[in-house]
Amino acid sequence: MRNKWKYPSHHSELNQLRFKEKQMDYVLNTVQADPCPDMTNPKKKIIFKRLSYLTTAAAALFMLIIGSTHFSLDMAKAAAKIPYFSLFIKQEEYKYALYDSIQNVINEHQYQVVDLDVSIPKKKITVSLLGSKAEVKTIKADVIANINEELVSQDFGKYKILVKKGERPDPGPELTQEEEKYITDSVELEKKILHLLAQHNYTPAFPIEARINSMENFIYIALPNTESKQRVTELKELLNTVTKDYGEFRMRITSIDMKAREQELRWGNNIIGILAQGLMSNKSFQVTGFSYSFHPYPLQIKVKTSVQSTDPKAKELAEEMINEMKVFIQTHELTKDVRNDEYKVIIYGKDKEIILEE
Known part of the structure; x- marks a missing residue:
């Protein structure tokens, strides 16, 4: 054969x-x-x-x-x-897996690592440690030996390891008592709203948002588009009751196409993330931007490239990208639940003109 x-x-x-x-x-x-x-x-x-x-x-x-x-x-x-x-x-x-092995060594020996950079193609690791230059110099040889011993034992092979003094990251300003109260009240109100929704048989399409701060008080709730206008009006009245102790609120209640939402849940961040990172990681694809939207239905993916749409090789490049995406969606174990989904891919040139749409 x-x-x-x-x-x-x-x-x-x-x-x-x-x-x-x-x-x-x-x-x-x-x-x-x-x-x-x-x-x-x-x-x-x-x-x-x-x-x-x-x-x-x-x-x-x-x-x-x-x-x-x-x-x-x-x-x-x-x-x-x-x-x-x-x-x-x-x-x-x-x-x-490589990072896991390094992290195991860090945890076992309690190294105070503030930054870790790994280049697999160059087989190079840079470890930044807390401490004075003298302290870092004292344990440098042990860090290199222990990490490489673990990597070799896990069949990753030896890496060139650079150990240097790092700086403690700036934790940022501490929260004021007022800011802490905003956070506490926001969490408390969100729980009350969730209880209210369950009590009155409302099922939000997305996680709700209850935000209280010095700028504004805001509530966001997305409901299935099967909810009647009367039910939406009733919900607003219920929300006014539950929020009265927290002040006045700006409310946004949207209507969501559940067919689109169900597709969004099937694809999740995993599949979309693989498509985005995969395309951006391949220099030959010359991708400069990736965006997507499940609303309105169906999923639409937009890919921006650094190639002019008039370039003789632009269409060939776009076809290769779309073909690779199709192969992944139709054959990989991760995508088995989305293979029959409708979606559209649009490839744009540097001049913002469409190269290919499928």
Whole structure:
């Protein structure tokens, strides 16, 4: 049977990956066989626990090239024709697992860390510690040794670690008694409003907001658009009663299309976040902005790029982005509940003209 997975014969960045034939074969064989990862090896448990949504093919490729100083998601995608967002999720989960390992060391040794910066492609970590220069210098060698020992034990390999003196972040001004009372009253009023809504069978479409401060007193409630005008009027009267001890309020009661709200709940911040961060992280996509709206229905996603809409390659670039989004939405485990959802994607050029709309 013909192998559906293959490496492109010509790609400007492929040679930078420094793949050998046996490494390419390993990745392609993994794609075809799709075996379960070896969870019996205790050293690999943390990594694979955090990579639960990753395709085995993407994992195999990523593990082979993650240490390369030339690594980029675009290069990896080109190398094995693996869906871009699968590799992006893999990178993020790998990064979180790496941070977990470092945090374990920090907690165990009670290091006073005020800032931590990690570059996976450069295999470099910068740790900023509280204390005098002399104190930081005294424990510097131990910090480097302990972090690298943990990383090696979890199969991340050794990193170049820079330990330096950090500064305690400014906590900001303390709250005044008046500001503390505003917060207490806001929380108290919100609880009363929630009780009132439940008592009178109102189901808010979004979390309510009750805000009391020196600028204004404000209440926001979103109701399903199935509520009658009479019920909305009655709610306003009930709110006037429950707020009378807190002063006058500006109230905003909106009507929400529950079909749109249900779609919003299905997609959540997770799927939208992956699309936004994934597109922005890939330099070849040249994305400069990402926005979305579920209201009105259906979901509309807008992507801004630094490419002129008249550029001969603009449409090809837009098609590639939309195709990668479609593949992710239609095939990834995370998106199984939204595959039949209606949505629209609009790609804009630098000149604010539409390049492609689907």
